Amino acid sequence: MIPFNQPTITELEERYLVDALHHSRLAGDGAYTMRVYRQMEELFGIRNVLLTTSGTTALEMAALLIDLAPGDEVIVPSFTFSSTVNAFLLRGAKPVFCDIRPDTLNMDESLIEGLISPRTRAIYCVDYAGVPCEMDEIGRIARDHGLFVIEDAAQAMGSTYKGRYAGTLSEFGCFSFHETKNYVMGEGGAIVLDQEKYMERAEIIREKGTNRRQMLDGLTDKYTWHDIGSSFLPSDLLAALLCAQLERYDEIMAKRRAVWDAYHQRLRPLEEAGKLRRAMVPEHVVHNGHMYNIVLPSEAVRSRLVAELKARGTLAFICYVPLHSAPMGRRLGWRAEDCPITEDYGGRALRLPLYADMTLEQVEQVVDQLTEIL
Ligand SMILES: Cc1ncc(COP(=O)(O)O)c(C=O)c1O
Structure with a gap:
């Protein structure tokens, strides 16, 4: 039997998982999560990144961060996973489906401008099969029309486009670490923010709309409700698995x-x-x-x-x-x-x-x- 997919698990994953169980936190943002952030900086030069419970919730966080609202339109390929679209459908925004290129099966960037209306707010593009879209042209279109770009790089960790890493090719990059991806934590993902200015709000959205992160960092002595949000941070046990995978x-x-x-x-x-x-x-x-x-x-x-x-x-x-x-x-x-x-x-x-x-x-x-x- 040749399976379609099989995660690669070694003694290192086992060791880190057991270590996390005894010496780190069961909840999120423990020592292994911090190690993963350092690994991502070393590997890809990524600085503003937050682990999430899935690629899906990373995409949902992006929709929250750009305040998508009912009536907004988002240009998105139809050749993708439901999560790419559900992420903004949950906010009431409407998908405007863009056809794909016959070669890479990625969104056809030459069709995007024809789909823009006064209600268009964002482009969610997808790096299908780990191959980044034509991000220079997509970025140009977004700048000319004042749109946000969210890169669904769920499948693309480690790929490069003109020497730049997937997930860093727009304002918001979303990775998946689902067990079918190259680097796994079971269920999990990450959102990469190209600008520091989004970090504070992203941390609040990820912590059920509270500033709990600021309290853990010693910046305040109590935490409270500041914004809309959900439970988007994964257990440090899963971060330990990912840490081992990124070491490999x-x-x-x-x-x-x-x-x-x-x-x-x-x-x-x-x-x-x-x-x-x-x-x-x-x-x-x-x-x-x-x-x-x-x-x-x-x-x-x-x-x-x-x-x-x-x-x-x-x-x-x-x-x-x-x-x-x-x-x-x-x-x-x-x-x-x-x-x-x-x-x-x-x-x-x-x-x-x-x-x-x-x-x-x-x-x-x-x-x-x-x-x-x-
Ligand atoms: C393009 C794309 N986006 C999003 C996702 C969702 O990722 P996750 O399963 O981590 O929620 C997938 C998942 O397989 C995917 O292929």
């Missing part, structure tokens, strides 16, 4: 990229024979080996492939079912034909098994199965 940052990155490269090399003959299209990464992007996705000639071929791979013990995964034509998207008034490229590629894209401890023999096995079936 280079090892995990190298292993995932080796699996990705092996797929890419071995799938070339199938691409040349017109059986599938391999993953596409622009030259100015260095990806983090998060996902290997192929595009098949038709949805029918994809369905057959998923079933036949499963029968052979290999679990391939349909990554995103487009949101605009999903039941909720349709309820919001969207129709399949509103994002034709998303609809087309969304029906044909397939994610192959990829995890750090996957062996090259297993990659061979998946490629052999693909060759046989296709």
Whole structure:
């Protein structure tokens, strides 16, 4: 059986978890959380960052920080996870779905300006498969039209765009450390703020709307209710897991990229024979080996492939079912034909098994199965 995903857990994760249990806090913001912040600064130069309970809640915090309100519009790709849209739908803001580029399957930046209205407040863009969007152009559009940009970098920790790290490419970057991501804490995430000025409010929003953080820092002797907020900080036990994973940052990155490269090399003959299209990464992007996705000639071929791979013990995964034509998207008034490229590629894209401890023999096995079936 080749699973679709499998976290890489070693004695280090075990040791830190047990240590946190006995020597740190069970609640949030303990010693391991602080260590994770230092690691992120060392690895990516990130300074203003807060761990959250998930990638989803990091995205929700961004919506709160920019005060999205009913009637506001947010431009967002439909080819993403429900969390990207739910984050601002919860504030009453409306999604305006933007179609994707056929190469990276990221939001097509050339369509964004055509979707801007007087009510547009923000762009939530998504670094699909760990490949950052065209952030220079998205940033230019946002500046010209006075919009916020939130980068959903849930899958993209460690990738770079023109030498800059994913998650730092706009005002707000959101990571996920869900067990399916490259670096995991079970359930968890982080919000990265490009400006110090957002930090104080972000800490309050994350602590149920209170200034508890200021009290813990000795800046006040009691804490009280200051703002809207929720319970967004994760247990230090989970931060201990993440701390171990980030200590193994280079090892995990190298292993995932080796699996990705092996797929890419071995799938070339199938691409040349017109059986599938391999993953596409622009030259100015260095990806983090998060996902290997192929595009098949038709949805029918994809369905057959998923079933036949499963029968052979290999679990391939349909990554995103487009949101605009999903039941909720349709309820919001969207129709399949509103994002034709998303609809087309969304029906044909397939994610192959990829995890750090996957062996090259297993990659061979998946490629052999693909060759046989296709
Ligand atoms: C693009 C994207 N955004 C957000 C999320 C949500 O992250 P989490 O599962 O940590 O809430 C995911 C999760 O898988 C994702 O792929």
